[in-house]
Amino acid sequence: MTLARWxxxxxxxxxxxxxxxxxxxxxxxxxxxxxxFCDLHVMNEYTSPQAFAGxxxxxxxxLMPRQNMATVSHIIPTHPVTHRVILDPASALQAINLKRNCxxxxxxxxxxxxxxQGIEHIVAPEHGMIRPGMVVICGDxxxxxxxxxxxxxxxxxxxxxEHVLATQTLVYRLARDMRICVDGILPPGTTSKDLILMxxxxxxxxxxxxxxxxxxxxxxxxLSVEARLTLCNMAVEAGARGALIAPDAVTIRYVLERxxxxxxxxxxxxxxxxxxxxxxxxxxxxxxxxFDAGEVVPYVTWGTSPDQAIPVTAAVPFAExxxxxxxxxxLEYTRLTSGRSMEGLPxxxxxxxxxxxxxxxxxxxxxxxxxxxxxxxxxxxMVVPGSGAVKAQAESEGIAQILIDAxxxxxxxxxxxxxxxxxxxxxxxxxxxxxxxxxxxxxxxxGAITHLMSPAMAAAAALTGYITDVRKLAKANRx
Amino acid sequence: MSDNRRISAIAxxxxxxxxxxxxxxxxxxxxxxxxxxxDKGLLWDLRFDAESRPRREFxxxxxxxxxxxxxxxxxxxxxxxxxxHAVWGLRQYGIQAIIAPSFGEIFYSxxxxxxxxxxxxxxxxxxxxxxxxxxxxIPLHVEIDIEMLTVRSPTHESPFFLSxxxxxxxxxxxxxxxxxxxxxxEIRKFARDHWASQPWLRDVAARTKEYLDTR
Numbered sequence: 188m189t190l191a192r193w194x195x196x197x198x199x200x201x202x203x204x205x206x207x208x209x210x211x212x213x214x215x216x217x218x219x220x221x222x223x224f225c226d227l228h229v230m231n232e233y234t235s236p237q238a239f240a241g242x243x244x245x246x247x248x249x250l251m252p253r254q255n256m257a258t259v260s261h262i263i264p265t266h267p268v269t270h271r272v273i274l275d276p277a278s279a280l281q282a283i284n285l286k287r288n289c290x291x292x293x294x295x296x297x298x299x300x301x302x303x304q305g306i307e308h309i310v311a312p313e314h315g316m317i318r319p320g321m322v323v324i325c326g327d328x329x330x331x332x333x334x335x336x337x338x339x340x341x342x343x344x345x346x347x348x349e350h351v352l353a354t355q356t357l358v359y360r361l362a363r364d365m366r367i368c369v370d371g372i373l374p375p376g377t378t379s380k381d382l383i384l385m386x387x388x389x390x391x392x393x394x395x396x397x398x399x400x401x402x403x404x405x406x407x408x409x410l411s412v413e414a415r416l417t418l419c420n421m422a423v424e425a426g427a428r429g430a431l432i433a434p435d436a437v438t439i440r441y442v443l444e445r446x447x448x449x450x451x452x453x454x455x456x457x458x459x460x461x462x463x464x465x466x467x468x469x470x471x472x473x474x475x476x477x478f479d480a481g482e483v484v485p486y487v488t489w490g491t492s493p494d495q496a497i498p499v500t501a502a503v504p505f506a507e508x509x510x511x512x513x514x515x516x517x518l519e520y521t522r523l524t525s526g527r528s529m530e531g532l533p534x535x536x537x538x539x540x541x542x543x544x545x546x547x548x549x550x551x552x553x554x555x556x557x558x559x560x561x562x563x564x565x566x567x568x569m570v571v572p573g574s575g576a577v578k579a580q581a582e583s584e585g586i587a588q589i590l591i592d593a594x595x596x597x598x599x600x601x602x603x604x605x606x607x608x609x610x611x612x613x614x615x616x617x618x619x620x621x622x623x624x625x626x627x628x629x630x631x632x633x634g635a636i637t638h639l640m641s642p643a644m645a646a647a648a649a650l651t652g653y654i655t656d657v658r659k660l661a662k663a664n665r666x
Numbered sequence: 667m668s669d670n671r672r673i674s675a676i677a678x679x680x681x682x683x684x685x686x687x688x689x690x691x692x693x694x695x696x697x698x699x700x701x702x703x704x705d706k707g708l709l710w711d712l713r714f715d716a717e718s719r720p721r722r723e724f725x726x727x728x729x730x731x732x733x734x735x736x737x738x739x740x741x742x743x744x745x746x747x748x749x750x751h752a753v754w755g756l757r758q759y760g761i762q763a764i765i766a767p768s769f770g771e772i773f774y775s776x777x778x779x780x781x782x783x784x785x786x787x788x789x790x791x792x793x794x795x796x797x798x799x800x801x802x803x804i805p806l807h808v809e810i811d812i813e814m815l816t817v818r819s820p821t822h823e824s825p826f827f828l829s830x831x832x833x834x835x836x837x838x839x840x841x842x843x844x845x846x847x848x849x850x851x852e853i854r855k856f857a858r859d860h861w862a863s864q865p866w867l868r869d870v871a872a873r874t875k876e877y878l879d880t881r
Contacts, residue, residue, distance in 0.1 A: 213856045214849060220831055222846060224856055226867045234749060236699035245843070250850070251857065253872035262697065277697035284699045295875040303878060316874050318866060328748040328772055344750035344776035346842075354846045356853055360775070360829075392684050393742040393768060426745065428771050447877060449866050457866055492684045513683050606747070608693035615716065625746060627688045629711050 201470040202364045203431050204399045206463070207339045211322045213356060223359035226321040226338075228351045229307045230257035230294075232281040233608070234326030238348035239288040249292040251355040256295040256316065257285055258307045262609050263299060265571050265598040271299050275610060292352075305574025305600040308332040308542035312416065313576055315445030319434035319461045324351060329542050329624065331423045335415035336442065337434035337464050339399070342423065362428040363473040365398035366466075369406040371480035376658035378552065379414035380544060380622070380641035382406070383421040384486035386478060388496040396426030398474060401466060406480035407432060412441040413548040420543045421624050424493035433465040485657055487529050488626045488639040490517030495626070496639065499656045502528050520628050521636045522616075529654050532638075536619040537568040537649040538631075539595075539642050541605035544622035545573030547580050549642040554586040556646040556660055562594030563652030569596045571603040595649065607631050620648035670812070670837055673762045673783060675735025677808040677819070678725045679799035685739055686746035687773060691755045704751055705758035730805050738792075738799050738808075739766035743784075744773025753780045763810055765817060767792035778832050779842070785810060785817060791824035798822060812836055 200209040212221040235257065242249070249255065262278035263271065273279040282299055289296040297304045303314070308329055311317050319337035324330060326348045333340030347357055373382060387394070400422050402415075410418065415432050422430035432438075439461060443449060449457050484498040495517055497504070505525040506514040518525065523532075539545070539553050550572065562568045570590050572578040578600055581587045591597050603611050605623040607630065613619055615634030622645050623630075626637040638654060647657040695707030713724055720727045726734060737756075743766035744752060753776045756764070763783035777784040787795065798819055799806045809818045812833065817824050834840060846853075861868040 211860075213852055217829075217831055219829055222849060222853075224853070224860060227870055233696050237701055237750075240700065247843070247847075250853070253869035256871035256875065275697070281697060281699055293872075295871045297875075314874050314878060316870055318870070320864065321867060321870075326748055326750075328746065342748040342772050344748055344753070344772055344779065346750060346776065346779035350843050350846065353843045354850070354853060355857070356846055358831075358842060358846065392745060396742065396768060396771060426742065426771065446866065448873060453865055457864075460864060510683075512681075516682070606688070606693055608696055612693075625686070625688070627686045627746060629692060630688050633692075633711055633716065 201467040202472065203337070203401055203433055203464060203466045204339065204362070204364055204429070207320065207322065208361065210320070216358060219361055221359050221361065223322060223357045225324050225351055225355055225357060226254060227311070227316060227323045228255045228355070229311055229323065229325035229330070230255065230348065231260050231307055231325075231327060232257075232285040233261050234345050235288070235348055236281060236284050238326070238345045238352060241349040242352050247353045249294065249352045252293040254355060255352070256297070256311070257289055258297040258310050259285060259299050259304060260306045261602045261606065263601040264609050265601045265603045265611065267596070267598050271599060273299065278609065302575045305577065306542045306545065306602055308420065309546060309573030309577065312336060313445065313574060315442060318442055318446065319438060320464050324357065328423050329420050331427060331430045332416050332420040332542060334419040334422070334430035335412060335432055336438055337432060337461070339429050339431065341429045362399045363397055365395055365400045365474040365476070366472040367400055367402050367476045367478065368404040369402065369478045369480050370404040371406050372409065373406060373480045373483055376643065376661050377483045377485055378641045378643065379410055379418040381483050381486045382480065383418050384488070384493070384496040384639065385483055387421065387425045387494045388486070390425055390476060392424065392492045392494040393426040395422065398427055399429035399431060400425075400427045401431045401433070403433065408435060411548060412437060413546045416546065417543055421493065424624060434461050485641065485644050487644065487654055488637070489521060489523060489529060490514070491520050491626055491628045492517065493624065493626060493639060497529065499529050499644065499654065502526050530656060532618070532654045533565070533652055534618045534620045534638070534648050534654060535566050536613055536617050537566060537645050538571070538604045538619055538621040538623065539569065539645050540571030540573070540603050541623040542573065542602070543624045544642050545571060545577065547577050549622065550577070550581045550586050550590070551584075553642040553646040554589040556643050556657060557593040557595070557650065558589050560593055560650050562649045565652040566649065567596070568594060568649040569598060569604070571598045572600050574600045604631055620645045620654060670839070672812065673736065673810040675762060675808065676731060676733050676805045677736035677738050677765070677799060678731050678734040678805070679738045679796055680725065681740055681796055681800065683740040684742045684745050687744055687749050687752040687770070688746055690744065690752040691749060695755070696749060696751055701754045704755035708755040708759045735760055735762045736808050736810070737761055737764045738796055739764055741767045743769050744777070745770035748772045748776075750776045750780070753777050753782050757782055765792065765795060765808070778835060781836065783810065783812065783836060785826050787817060787824055787826050791817075791822065794822055795819055795824070
């Protein structure tokens with residue numbers, strides 16, 4: 188696989204990624220592997236049970252339980268009820284088992300009926316658990332999200348979850364360094380979701396495989412933290428092993444607002460340390476890309492891989508070139524004909540949610556489009572807030588009411604239809620405008636067809652009943 | 667015949683790029699707290715139709731491929747979700763190795779942690795092997811030598827790369843957790859120094875929840 192040349196043979200750490208690895212390496216195990224200290228380990232109910240079982244089988248303890256936390260996120264139904272009950276016996280057992288394991292080892296848990304329960308990658312940052320300079324891991328591929336705060340986050344498998352529980356470390360294979368520089372300004376009607384879909388469509392689903400990607404440039408600097416979380420979240424869809432954005436004033440304000448313990452002299456020391464978390468001006472990267480934010484338009488996926496994305500104004504591609512076979516297979520599944528425009532494609536379902544796009548800014552963007560309008564009677568539209576905190580915030584701001592008045596279902600927090608493992612699943616042939624991260628075959632249900640897009644674009648599709656360029660509706664709003 | 671130095675088995679071609687772990691192990695098989703019965707869910711939508719009847723045209727459902735021990739896959743095999751269930755399912759089904767031009771990064775680590783050999787062949791060699799398997803009138807027999815790091819089919823032979831660590835893990839069956847726990851004193855010392863210089867990282871999960879609960 189990918190060989191990284193540092194730190195055994197290379198020069199002094201100079202990129203942000205190298206600095207984070209250097210500051211967390213307990214031992215160099217060989218040329219490509221270090222024993223890496225993990226500041227925070229985040230768990231869910233479905234990739235941790237076998238890890239705890241393995242730990243118990245070897246009679247091991249959790250080495251540093253207070254650096255670990257868990258949420259019930261993937262299997263929990265999101266029906267709009269106050270007291271939540273998991274009816275599916277197997278899923279209920281996963282939740283009970285998670286609580287049992289967390290209680291036994293003294294691990295923080297956001298349980299089924301905790302007011303702050305939600306999707307792991309939304310809960311951890313919103314309460315200030317993710318801090319610049321950390322290494323954060325989780326048995327979930329979208330752990331790359333945390334790079335938005337200058338923390339190295341990446342997904343691991345269950346064997347590694349067990350390893351982290353037992354040792355608070357990982358045997359970590361070094362990655363290579365990639366920089367993606369985006370200058371310019373995102374045009375109105377576009378978001379970091381459109382930007383990342385554009386980037387993935389250009390570099391491919393394995394364009395960043397083997398790399399940790401540092402996003403930089405004026406366009407990135409002007410993004411809010413939540414927009415950055417969306418960007419880094421989907422870096423894994425280009426195959427990246429991690430994503431990073433150097434912490435700046437925007438990051439620091441976000442973290443300090445959520446971290447009541449970082450005050451006084453501790454705060455002074457933290458600010459000094461965080462200022463060092465950037466790539467040196469002399470750094471070299473193993474690969475570099477540049478993009479112009481001014482080129483970004485609303486993007487949608489047409490196929491079954493996140494890199495099969497095009498501007499909403501474009502037509503479905505023809506099966507030709509080196510990827511002819513992949514295009515044919517994707518079109519067969521998504522039931523689309525080459526040459527037809529994406530604009531006007533009817534959808535039967537709209538899903539606004541997931542660790543990619545279920546934060547308060549995402550819901551505000553959807554509500555902006557929806558305000559004073561009605562959801563098309565031809566479809567079912569759902570909003571699943573990312574967490575209890577996001578839900579409460581949206582309700583207090585009146586956003587929830589706008590969405591409810593328009594005809595959206597306003598549901599309880601969870602992963603829900605992003606991966607559809609909680610019983611909320613689409614039927615064969617249903618086409619869904621979705622703010623999620625994966626349009627894989629069967630992801631939202633066997634034979635169901637997913638079109639990835641931004642929350643504003645999904646809201647627009649909910650109103651019209653078909654995929655449409657949100658800029659048209661936004662323009663009408665301003666008149 | 668296979669041992670831990672050599673895998674020799676029937677190889678089935680799965681000519682699909684970006685075959686993600688959602689397809690390898692769909693959501694409905696992820697609800698258990700143990701690892702049992704995952705072979706049943708392996709590649710479910712490809713192996714079975716909507717009425718749960720085997721798709722006769724799918725390679726693994728053909729009688730002559732019943733003893734398949736190796737899969738020949740497309741680029742970025744196992745991309746997507748981190749679910750290790752995909753690897754457990756492959757192992758339980760009897761798959762000992764996957765040969766592909768490239769692998770999803772988390773899948774690759776998961777495979778190595780479970781004794782499933784992920785063989786990353788150079789692009790051209792992978793394409794040639796796939797073509798040979800697709801054209802072969804009888805199931806292709808492939809031999810993988812883990813000491814010599816070669817893949818051999820009736821008409822091709824190619825070297826492949828495996829890191830020394832992964833090769834040793836495979837040949838010597840090392841327990842990774844025991845190996846890391848041997849460094850427990852170093853880990854504890856590292857943490858003390860780390861928290862002395864960055865006290866805001868100590869107990870970050872527990873302290874945050876305690877604050878939230880008293881708010």
